[in-house]
Amino acid sequence: MSKHAIFAWPARVYFQDTDAGGVVYHSNYVNFMERARTEWLRTFGYSNAGMMQELGVVFVVRSMKLDYLKPAILDDLLSVTAQVIAIGRSSITVVQTVLRGETLLTEAEVYLVCVDVKTFKPVRVPDVLRKQWD
Amino acid sequence: MSKHAIFAWPARVYFQDTDAGGVVYHSNYVNFMERARTEWLRTFGYSNAGMMQELGVVFVVRSMKLDYLKPAILDDLLSVTAQVIAIGRSSITVVQTVLRGETLLTEAEVYLVCVDVKTFKPVRVPDVLRKQWD
Amino acid sequence: MSKHAIFAWPARVYFQDTDAGGVVYHSNYVNFMERARTEWLRTFGYSNAGMMQELGVVFVVRSMKLDYLKPAILDDLLSVTAQVIAIGRSSITVVQTVLRGETLLTEAEVYLVCVDVKTFKPVRVPDVLRKQWD
């Protein structure tokens, strides 16, 4: 999968995702995005626990920029995407979107740092993952 | 589908579902159960909004009994079930379980009341749903 | 504090607590109740971490029965109570309510088991806590 490849994962909107404004509560898009990143990692053969045990690393969100363009509502079937746009020594930058059909609802740029599971110090992104995105 | 039929819906455990104890946080099983009830309703042809608009009713949780038997952990793929065990004039009683493979983790009995979307007064469970469960 | 003493802790209803039905989402009352139990434990001199480190135990929810009587809505200032009604060797039963002024909105009976933080096996409720409730 090249860095231009876009992974997509579905998310249905339930009552638990909405608020009294009748729309999806703004922090819940961040949850949808974690789900998509996890499932995307899984396509490379790694669960969260597996990556921690086998590679000794975990990705933590260091910063995040979110643009809320249009609201999602109850019962919507959303598509949540993830795409690497940059890889550093110990970081990756991922663009994520939330779409309803062709309509872009939310867009985010998520900067993740690869850290050692024991020391929480930044470490080099493992080659086994790096080669997926180069 | 008779009242003995059991509907099942998958739920993957993400970081967002867990707590610092390393397991799924206890209120999040309630969220998994709402997802399963909604998808089960969908198999009868009704979204939440569709039921409100077409039938003028919504089901609200009036009481709930939960038994936590074993914990679910990060990355688990759970199966969340729903099965009607009793139908009253304006209520249904649903048994729901959360399973990991064959292992029962959580069991709940959820008592739902069918209310008018405008008045929130209890109303008769619509025949179109009632016949699914009789 | 005798077992008849009732502890109360406030909870304001924010958008994050509500759903598209315009009321507090049903699993969020469970969260309000955890907050009250934690602050009540704190009145006995124990944080969650403190109890784990000093006493080597943690209380886990083993079962829970919830009755939803009336809905809470956006901006409500709620009072969330906790009161021990029974103590076993390794368990406590706590009644919790959610009130708006004098009006009872939700009532719960929560059965908690005291477990060893390392083995997760049930252990005797420490005397230092037991004497608070006897």
Added chain:
Amino acid sequence: MSKHAIFAWPARVYFQDTDAGGVVYHSNYVNFMERARTEWLRTFGYSNAGMMQELGVVFVVRSMKLDYLKPAILDDLLSVTAQVIAIGRSSITVVQTVLRGETLLTEAEVYLVCVDVKTFKPVRVPDVLRKQWD
């Protein structure tokens, strides 16, 4: 209160706020920030519902930039701040921080748009609020 004034609101970290990594889950800081913005609005005399009814407007998050510097953990008592740094015709830009004592854990810039509660079209920030921040 001038635009340089900083409002602060406390948030205790409960199990519900944490994840299996042992720290506060990253989307939950967004929830802490909504709580602080709501309480800050309340110091100007407006509840969410009150502002919608009396002024006919609501503020919606249009974009958000978050920096996660250090993690918060179970039992932490956090201070969540809000400070207006810019006011446009129909928008305000708010800087929010999450602190533990003097230590900055998370910093955010939140861009909110003032919309009509009926049409959801951007409208001028009401003078009664504007004068609080000028």
